[in-house]
Amino acid sequence: MTTGNHHDNSRDxxxxxxxxLDALARAWQSTHREEPPxxxxxAVLREARAAVGKKSARAWPWTRSWTGWLSTGAVAAVAITVLINLQDEAPAPVKLPPAAPPPAPVTATPRASRDTAGEDRARASEETQLAPVEARRKAEPAENISMFKTEPMADAIMEERAEAADAAPEREMEQVVLPPAExxxxxxGMQAEGDxxxxxxxxxxxxxxxxxxxPAGLAEAAEDSGS
Amino acid sequence: MNGLTMALGPGQHVGYAPRMREDADEALMNRYAAGDARAFEVLYDRWRGPLYRYFLRHVSTEAVAADLYQGCWEKVIRARSRYDETAPFRAWLFRVAHNHLVDHYRAGKPETELVTEPEAPPESNPGAHAEQDQQALRLHTAVAALPEDQRDAILLKLEGGLALDDIARAMGVGRETAKSRLRYATRKLKEVLADDHR
Structure with a gap:
């Protein structure tokens, strides 16, 4: 009985x-109906349109499976192509000139090194041809050079440069510039010694x-020898 | 002229198809998630007023309410692909709103303190609507004076039209807790209405 009363009270x-609550809702509805600015x-509508301007993920679920792979592949292909092009464009000299070739407007070759004079001239000519290339390489930032060349090539270049740097002082000593009279x-003197x-x-x-x-004697001897 | 048309300006007419106007909120939200921006416009027009007033009754100034309101819709837009169509849209919308409000309170900004005195209604119509305005003012003041949890429960009911279970879900509490909050709030507001009728 008590339980039944409790249920009745609860229901009431x-x-x-x-x-x-209904009365409150009606009263509430009659209050001011403020609206957003x-x-x-x-701003909200613009953002809502912009959000679906780029395709919704839910709208095109079937493309998601392969577009990711396609874009990854395309990026990889472009990267490989660029790398190959850069390697092709990079200069790959096998032989580099010494760091500072000596200027020799007039040179007299001592006897001891006379046999190598021709080689020196050839090397000087080669140096002249390679000079712009070397200048360009020096002008390039270090990171660019390292990006263009492969490791074995870099080793060869460094060895060549070291050898050339070692040989440069010797050549400078051999090549002595003399005035005409001397x-x-x-x-x-060579003629007198029978050289x-x-x-x-x-x-x-x-x-x-x-x-x-x-000199008179030298001129005559030269005419006799036909030089 | 409805609110959205007013917002777009007199030269801009949305022009919804009649079928769209009758569509359920859940269907519209699904269509928006699939990329139909016009579905969102219909949905927005339906809920812009209640959602704005939900925030306005919670915070002190219109500027803060507008800020919260805009932020809430931005969350809805971002979460569109996660909307579960089996849940009522209004329950989902006001759950997002409730969480946004809680985040705002937690930020603890001074200007977000709760309402103590709502703004007075305009004095332009002192004649016929004066009594109604006075009642509205008293109601708003009474709502503002409620404890935060009770105020949230009653606003979810009065502005969102949420059922008890949805109120509980939105507030992240049990059904009985939500029911209790709603009862206390209703009782206090009923006293305000009773005073008006005396």
Whole structure:
């Protein structure tokens, strides 16, 4: 009986609450009906449109399975192509000139190194041809150079440069620049000593100084020998 | 002229198809998630007022309410692909709103303190609507004076039209707790209404 009363009371209470809530809702509806500012409306709608402007993930689920792989493959292909092109464009000299080739407007080759004079001239010519390339390489930032060349090539270049740097002082010592008078004295001395190389040295002198007067004995000997 | 048309301006007319106007909220939200922006416009027009007022009754100023309101819709837009169509849209919308509000309270900004005195209604119509305005003012003041949990429960009911289970879910509490909060709030507001009728 008590339980039944409790249930009845509870039901009445519930009904009363519902009625109160309905009355409250009606009263609430009649209160001011404020609305959001117009600029906020526009901002929200603009964002909503922009969000679906780029395709919705739910709209195209079937593309998701392969578009990811396709884009990854495309990026990889472009990267490999760029790498190959960069390697092709990078200069790959096998032989590099020494760091500082000596200027030699007039050189007199000592006897001991006369046999290698031709090689020196050839090397000087090669250096002249390679100079712009070397200058360009020096102008390049270090990271660019390392990006373009492969490791074995870099090792070869470094070895060549080291050897050339070692040989440079010796060549400078061999090649002595002499004034014409001293050069002629040296040639006369060679002739007097019976050195057969005097004629070749004289020919080099005349090529460099064609109008310089020769000593009488040297001129006659030269005519006799036909140089 | 409805609110959305007003927001778009007199030269801009949305022009919904009649079928769209009758669509359920859940169907519209699904269509929006699939990329139909016009479905969102219909949905927005339906819920812009109740959602704005839900925030307005919670916070002190219109500027803060507008800020919260806009932030809430931004969350809805971002979460569109996660919407579960089996749940009522209004329950989902107000759950997002409730969580957004809680985040805002937790940020603890001084300007987000709860309402103590709502703004007075405009004095432009002192004649016929004066009594109604006074009642509205008293109701708003009474709602603002409620404890935060009770205020949230009653606003979810009055503005969101949520059922008890949805109120409980939105607030993250049990059904009985939500029911209790709603009862206490209703009782206090009923006293305000009773005073009006005396």
């Amino acid at each position: 209470d519930e009904r009363e609450h519902e009625q109160s 117009a600029d906020v409306d526009l 050069w002629l004295e040296r040639i006369v 057969p190389g005097w004629q070749e040295e004289l020919a080099r002198f005349r090529a460099r100084w064609p109008d310089y007067p020769l």
